[in-house]
Amino acid sequence: MVGHSPPPFFKRGPAPRVKLAFFLVLSLSILISDINLRYLEAFRQGLSVLAYPLQMAAATPADFVRNASNYFASLVRLQIENKDLKAMQLEGAERMLRLEQVEQENARLRALLESRPRQQVRSIVAEIMYTAKDPFSRKVVLDKGAQAGIEPGQAVVDDAGVIGQITRVFPMQSELTLLTDKDQAIPVLLVRSGLRAVLFGSGDGLMELRYLAANADVQPGDKVVTSGLDGLFLPGLPVATVARVERDQAQTFARIPCLPAAGVESFTHVLVLGNREALPPRPPEPVVINKGKGRKARAAKE
Amino acid sequence: MQPTNRSSRILLPVKMWFVYLTLFAALFLNYIPTGHLPAVPDFVALVLAFWCVREPLKIGIGAGFVFGLMTDIGVGAALGQHAFAYVLLAYAANELSRRVLWFTPVEQALHVLPLLFLSQAMMVVVRLLAGAEFPGWWMFFGSFVAALLWIPLHYVLLLPQHRPVDRDENRPI
Numbered sequence: 001m002v003g004h005s006p007p008p009f010f011k012r013g014p015a016p017r018v019k020l021a022f023f024l025v026l027s028l029s030i031l032i033s034d035i036n037l038r039y040l041e042a043f044r045q046g047l048s049v050l051a052y053p054l055q056m057a058a059a060t061p062a063d064f065v066r067n068a069s070n071y072f073a074s075l076v077r078l079q080i081e082n083k084d085l086k087a088m089q090l091e092g093a094e095r096m097l098r099l100e101q102v103e104q105e106n107a108r109l110r111a112l113l114e115s116r117p118r119q120q121v122r123s124i125v126a127e128i129m130y131t132a133k134d135p136f137s138r139k140v141v142l143d144k145g146a147q148a149g150i151e152p153g154q155a156v157v158d159d160a161g162v163i164g165q166i167t168r169v170f171p172m173q174s175e176l177t178l179l180t181d182k183d184q185a186i187p188v189l190l191v192r193s194g195l196r197a198v199l200f201g202s203g204d205g206l207m208e209l210r211y212l213a214a215n216a217d218v219q220p221g222d223k224v225v226t227s228g229l230d231g232l233f234l235p236g237l238p239v240a241t242v243a244r245v246e247r248d249q250a251q252t253f254a255r256i257p258c259l260p261a262a263g264v265e266s267f268t269h270v271l272v273l274g275n276r277e278a279l280p281p282r283p284p285e286p287v288v289i290n291k292g293k294g295r296k297a298r299a300a301k302e
Numbered sequence: 303m304q305p306t307n308r309s310s311r312i313l314l315p316v317k318m319w320f321v322y323l324t325l326f327a328a329l330f331l332n333y334i335p336t337g338h339l340p341a342v343p344d345f346v347a348l349v350l351a352f353w354c355v356r357e358p359l360k361i362g363i364g365a366g367f368v369f370g371l372m373t374d375i376g377v378g379a380a381l382g383q384h385a386f387a388y389v390l391l392a393y394a395a396n397e398l399s400r401r402v403l404w405f406t407p408v409e410q411a412l413h414v415l416p417l418l419f420l421s422q423a424m425m426v427v428v429r430l431l432a433g434a435e436f437p438g439w440w441m442f443f444g445s446f447v448a449a450l451l452w453i454p455l456h457y458v459l460l461l462p463q464h465r466p467v468d469r470d471e472n473r474p475i
Contacts (some may be wrong), residue, residue: 010359016396019363023389027367031382035432040381051333051375054326058333058376130335132378135437136429139378141335168378175378182435203435 041168048170062130122274124148126156129173138181138201139167142270145174153232155273161238161261162186162226163270176270179239179260180205188239189227193217196227199239199258207240209256214247218256234273238262303356305460306410307403313463320462321353321361325369333376340440343448346373346384347391347421351414352455354395355402366392383428387421394420407456415449 013019033039124144132139144150146169154166156176164184168175177184182203189196195217202208212218222242228235240258247254303313328345336342346369353361370385377384394417402413422445430436 016362016393020389020393023363023367024386027370027382027386027389029382030371031380031386031428031432034381044375044381047371047375051372054330055333055376058330059335062335131337133332133335133337134377134379135338135441136379136434141378183433 044168045170052170052172059129124150124272124274125269126150126174126272127269128176132175137183138178138203140164140176140178142166142174142176142272143172144272145170145172147171149274150174150272151275154275155226155233155237156270157237157273158262158270160263161240162233163260163262165232166272179207186233186239187227187229188224189235190218190242191223191225192219193222196229199224202257205260206243207258207260209242209258210253212254212256214249214251214254216254218242218245218254220244224258224261232275303463304403305456306406313460314465314467316357316360316463318360321357324349324459325353325365329369329372329376332373338437341443341447343444343451344373344418344422345448346370347388347418348414348448348451348455349459350388351391351395351417352452352459354392355399355410355414356460358396358399361392362396363389363392380429380432383425386428387425390424391417391421407453410456411449411452414452415445418445418448421445 014022030040034044126142126144126148129141129143132141142150142156150166150169152166152169155162156164156166162179164176164178164181165186166174167177178201179186179199180201180203182201184201186199187196188199188209195212197209197212199207200210209218209224220242223238224240224242226233226235226237226239238261240260243257243259245254245256303315305311305313325346328349331345350361350366350369354366366388367385370383370388371381373379373384373388374381395414398413398417402410405413419442422442426436426441
C-alpha cells in the first residue's frame with residue numbers, strides 16, 4: 001500500500017487547488033485580453049444581451065426616484081425655470097438668426113476661396129441614465145445604442161461643450177467615457193495663442209494639458225477648444241479653461257490643470273455627434289529631419 | 303446541516319435552486335445603479351461567500367467565476383476583474399467553512415470580513431496594475447457594510463431550511 005493513496009470516500013471532481021489554479025488562470029487571461037488587447041468585445045456583447053433584462057429591472061428603482069423628484073417639483077420652481085428657459089431661447093433665437101446668415105456667408109466665402117466646406121454633422125439626442133458603477137473609471141450609460149445609430153468613437157457634447165466620447169456600444173445603450181477619465185485624451189487648441197496640445201483627464205474631476213513646454217504661452221483663464229486634428233471631434237467645440245499654470249524650471253513641461261467647460265459630471269441630456277467625414281489623406285512624411293515635430297503631431301493624433 | 307456546528311438543531315437540506323435564486327437576487331442588487339456612492343456592499347460577493355461557507359460540497363469556484371463575469375458585464379468593469387476576485391473568495395470560503403461554522407453569526411462575520419476585504423483589494427491591485435485611477439479608500443467601506451449584513455443574512459437565507467420536516471395540516475407554516 002505504500003505510495004498509494006486510499007480511494008476517496010466522496011466524489012468531489014478535481015481537487016480544489018487544481019480548480020482554483022484553472023479558474024485563476026482563466027480569469028487572468030480574460031482580464032488581460034480585455035484590458036490590453038480588446039479581443040473580447042463580441043463576448044461582452046453576447047453576455048450583455050443576457051444581462052440586459054436584469055439590468056433594466058435594476059435601473060427601474062433609480063428611474064423611479066429620479067422621476068418622482070421631478071413629479072414633486074414645486075409649481076413655483078417650474079414657473080421660474082420656464083421663464084428662464086424662455087429668456088434663454090429668445091436670446092438664442094437672435095443668435096441663431098445671425099448664425100444662419102453667417103453660415104451662408106461663410107459657405108460663399110469658402111466657395112470663393114475654393115477651400116473645403118465646413119462639415120454638417122448629424123446628431124442624436126440621448127439621455128444619461130446613470131453613472132457606471134465601476135469605481136476605477138469615469139463612465140456613464142446613455143439610453144441609446146447601436147439601434148439608434150450610435151457608434152464607438154463618437155463625440156458627445158452638452159450645451160456648454162464636449163463631455164466625452166462613446167467607448168462601448170450595446171444594442172440598446174452605450175457607454176460614454178467622460179473627459180475626466182484618466183485614460184481619456186483629446187487634441188485641443190488654445191484659443192488665445194493658437195497653441196496645439198493634448199488634454200488628458202487627470203482622474204480627480206479635472207483635466208491636464210500635457211507636453212507643453214515650461215515657457216509655453218499659456219495663462220490662467222485661457223479657453224481650450226477642440227482642434228479637430230483627430231478626425232473625430234469637430235474643431236472649435238469648447239472643452240475647458242485653464243485653471244492655473246505651474247512652471248517649474250527643473251521640469252521640461254509645465255503642469256497645467258484645466259477645468260472642464262461642460263458640466264462633465266452633472267447632466268441629463270446630451271448630444272451624440274455623428275461621425276465626421278474622413279480627413280484628406282496625410283501628405284507623405286519627410287524622410288529624415290523634423291523628428292521631434294513628427295512625434296508631437298502623432299501625440300496630438302492619439 | 304446545523305445553523306452552527308454547536309447547535310443541536312438539524313436543518314433541512316438546502317435546495318440548489320434557492321442558492322442560485324439568492325445569487326441572482328444579489329446580482330440584481332449589484333446592478334442597481336448607485337454610481338460612485340461609498341459603502342455600497344458587493345452583494346454577490348457576500349451571498350457567494352455565505353453559500354461557499356455553508357455548502358462547500360455543492361457550490362464553489364465555478365459559480366464564483368460565472369457570477370463574477372455577470373457582475374463585470376453589469377457594472378461596466380474590466381471583464382474578468384470580479385471573476386478573478388470571486389474565484390479567490392469562493393476558494394477561501396470553501397477552505398474556511400469547517401472552522402467558521404463553529405462560531406456564532408457575529409464571529410462568523412468577523413471571519414468573513416478579511417475575505418471580502420482581500421477580494422476587493424485584489425480587484426484594486428489588478429486595476430491599478432492595468433493603469434486605472436485609484437478610487438479612494440472609501441470603496442473599502444463596502445466590505446465592512448457587507449460583513450455587518452452577514453448577521454441578518456445568516457437568518458434570512460437559512461429560513462427555508464428551518465421549516466419542519468413533516469408538514470402539519472393544522473399548522474400551515
